[in-house]
Amino acid sequence: MNSSASSVVDPAAPPRSNPIRIGVSACLLGREVRWDGGHKRDRFVTDGLGRFVEFVPLCPEVESGLSIPRPTLRLAGEIDDPRLVFGDSGADYTEVMRSFARARLHTLADLDLCGFILKSDSPSCGLERVRVYGKGGMALRKGRGLFAAELAARFPLLPLEEEGRLNDAKLRETFVERVFAYRRWLDFVAAGVSLARMVDFHRIHKYLLLAHSPEHYAACGRLVARGKALSRAELREQYGELFMRGMARAATRGRHTNVLQHMAGYFKKQLDAASKDELHRTLDDYSDGLVPLIVPITLIRHHVRVFGLAYLEEQVYLAPHPKELMLRNQV
Ligand code: SF4
Incomplete structure (x- = not known):
């Protein structure tokens, strides 16, 4: 366990110079x-x-x-x-x-x-x-x-x-997620598209896009994999379209549950029996509609921070928009 782990990054925080x-x-x-x-x-x-x-x-x-x-x-x-x-x-x-x-x-x-x-x-x-x-x-x-x-x-x-x-809480959350995702996409494009940066963008958006559309996530992945054969402009145009079209699909409880289970797979083995049981029960409660999304997300963020899991810490999915909007308290 890495007790000196950095706190979960907040990829939703937009640079001050680029307002939403x-x-x-x-x-x-x-x-x-x-x-x-x-x-x-x-x-x-x-x-x-x-x-x-x-x-x-x-x-x-x-x-x-x-x-x-x-x-x-x-x-x-x-x-x-x-x-x-x-x-x-x-x-x-x-x-x-x-x-x-x-x-x-x-x-x-x-x-x-x-x-x-x-x-x-x-x-x-x-x-x-x-x-x-x-x-x-x-x-x-x-x-x-x-x-x-x-x-x-x-x-x-x-x-x-x-x-x-x-x-509608679900439509509201989807719209705001899309807005913040589009800001990140515009910032990415403005900073200059390279294949290496495209790979990074795709990686940190993995779970967010999976929650909205596994099909679009897979298509984006295939595009990045053959990125060397494309011009930077082709890569930008095609990825941007696939990414935003995928984000336009509403994230469902079922897809969120899949994403949460995937993330939990990174640290499940490191948990003691009581913590593992708590995690299972929390994911089940969310899947059954007994608690809102913010509950399992908070628990997973806690474990990600405690175990210092860099790959998960950078995932936009864990903080796609300002928590003060409380959008995930209602879906
Ligand atoms: S903003 Fe649009 S809906 Fe509102 S008054 Fe003007 S035209 Fe009508």
């Missing part, structure tokens, strides 16, 4: 920019996440030239290619919004956004299940807001989420 910057529909921050002059302040966004990130607020409707208050907009026509029109007059606002969005998104490219939180149900900002009105006035909840569609097309790897879905 998140775009957000301005009304979610409490800005009175809605069609009726109101707002939709979201407490998790402002009071929870807001303590750890820098927001880039944006209201596509106001910034594209509309007033407050204003007539409501709606999506109408084809589900796959709806128009953005005014509900009262039917006047078409599609091209104005589209060209505004493209120009505005261009200005965001240098900000290193790590995520975007969008207002649900909005014909401009809604990410999914936005009402699209057909000819007879019937609406199907199958659309995407026009600005959100341009955003997703311009930044395909950027973690996007709606504020309503962030009320």
